[in-house]
Amino acid sequence: MFQNLQDKLDKALHNISGRGKITEINVAETVKEIRRALVDADVSYKVAKDLTKKIQEKALGQNVLTSVTPGQLMVKIVHDELADLMGGDNVGVNLSGNPSIVLIAGLQGSGKTTFSGKLANYLKTKKQKKVLLVACDVYRPAAIDQLKVLGDQIGVEVYTEFENKNPVEISSHAIEYAKQNKFNVVIIDTAGRLAIDENMMNEIRNIHQKVIPNETLFVVDSMTGQDAVNTAKAFNDVLNYDGVVLTKLDGDTRGGAALTIRTVVEKPIKFISTGEKMEALDVFYPSRMADRILGMGDVVSLVERAQEQFDEEEARKLQKKIAKNQFGFDDFLNQIKQIKRMGNMKDLLGMIPGAGKALKDINIDDDAFKHIEALIYSMTPEERRNPAIITTSRKNRIAKGSGRTIQDINQLLKQFEQMSKMMKMMQTPQGRMMMQAMAKQMSGGKPF
The missing domain is CATH 1.20.120.140 (SRP54, nucleotide-binding domain)
Known part of the structure; x- marks a missing residue:
């Protein structure tokens, strides 16, 4: 990015x-x-x-x-x-309606349907809203099926009318259904076209006039560069939408659209989407993005992502295990899962100040933990609980089961032992004092 x-x-x-x-x-x-x-x-x-x-x-x-x-x-x-x-301040989504209606617009291929699923997941998990997705793309083959798959994946209901080919009627019926079933938010995924045309504009205008959305978001593919800016302007002249969503930002190393679009259409960028995972959606903060552009990282966003995956009850259980020297590979797997839910590794490491420059020529696999997971999943439950019992014969079996080598197992066991010692040390008063001193130094000497 x-x-x-x-x-x-x-x-x-x-x-x-x-x-x-x-x-x-x-x-x-x-x-x-x-x-x-x-x-x-x-x-x-x-x-x-x-x-x-x-x-x-x-x-x-x-x-x-x-x-x-x-x-x-x-x-x-x-x-x-x-x-x-890029806008100065962050601008949130208007969810004042009952239900709140969010209309999604954009060209075909811009990532509208995937974004609709991501937004539904974001509002469900982070805002605790009961969300209804509405399939109004009646033209693109499998568009309705795609939205239903995404809805099933995130546990959000999708409203469909397979026989009805009138998007205005579908959206209107969906809102009535949402009111009857006490949904908080209705997200309407509309059809796109390969280019701006009169029929498309009339259709999206008619839906907009019928449902009167609280929030209209225009989705643009950031990889199209200045074409994205021109398209955004054309849509804004018709819809007067409330905000912009930039998709596929991880595939665009230039980023000119993100820098220009706010100035041209005078509408805030509200979200940025990177990747296909439903969790890969970020609220857009101009100041944080400026930090990343200048190689300063984005520690605030990194901490926020970590906090979203943090479970206090699990943390207490883990602390007790570490104190009793019972930290095993099952606990290690849980830590890996939390990190993976935070996003792809290169994106996460790029949020650390200075790391982006150091990693620019290094290809980091999006599934960097798969080899470690293969080794752990090839262990028996007892071996995961107590790695000390893993003998040479057991290593041979684990190597065959995971498709890895004995050297890989030895390296994993050595790293696991070092990490276990470090985690146990952090539980001591001296370890906590050392961590506090490091945190104070990183914060510029300011007290927390």
Whole structure:
């Protein structure tokens, strides 16, 4: 995500990082490189020009404090301007209706149906809403079946009328059904087309006028670059929608659409979608995205994802097991499952400050734990509870069952032993003091 832009902005800001002071000449050089990086990332030239003009004016109008280098000051200015370009503040979804009606629009192939499923899952699990999905794409083959599969996957009911080919009627009937069955939110997945046409616009306009949604979201494929921006503008002229959803952002290393779309249509980006998993949906925060673009990571989002998977009762049980030296491979598997639910590994590691740059040329498998899981699943229940009983003969059996080697098993056992010792040490007063000192240092010496 934004890898090319991140690399080029890093080079541009490197030009000024070693300078003793800010001057018109070195600012002009840096701004020129920033503008070039933005245009290369598929940001429109006008937006790139306006943004870099603001950066230049701010940079020349500030004095560098003794505790701040020119490079640090320039990074802050660029960060603030990028965040402002993408909207400044986070804007939530309007769920004020009873039921709340969310209308999903966009071109065919933009990821509307998958996003509808992700949004339903998000509202169900994080907002505790009773959600009804409505299948109004009556043209694309298997579109209704796709939505039903997603609904079954996340445990959300899908309203369908297979014989009815009138999306306006279907959406109206669905809302009546939702009121009768006390659903909190109705998400209407509408049909897309391969290109903008009059019939499509009339249909989505008629649905909009009939159901009067609390929230209309326009879904765009970020990989289409400036075409996504142009399409968003055309739809906004017809629907006057409330917000934008960017899908497939993990497949776009340039990211120009995310930077430009807010300025062109003057509507907030509300969600970003990465990958096919139903949990792979993030609320869009301009400031956090600016952090990631500039290689600063996104620790806040990382912590939030971890907290979502955190179970206090399970944590207490685990703590007792560690204290009694009963931590086994079954517990290790549960930890792996929690990490996997947080998202793909490269995305998670990219949220750690500095890690994105270090990992840019490293291919991290989205299922990086599969070999470890294969080894553990090849163990007997007793071996998982007590790894100390795993002898050479047992290792041979585990290797054959998992398709791995003896060396892989030895490495796993060694790493598991080291981790167990470290976790047990953290339960001691000295270990807790060490963790508190590390946390204080990471927070810049500020108390929690």
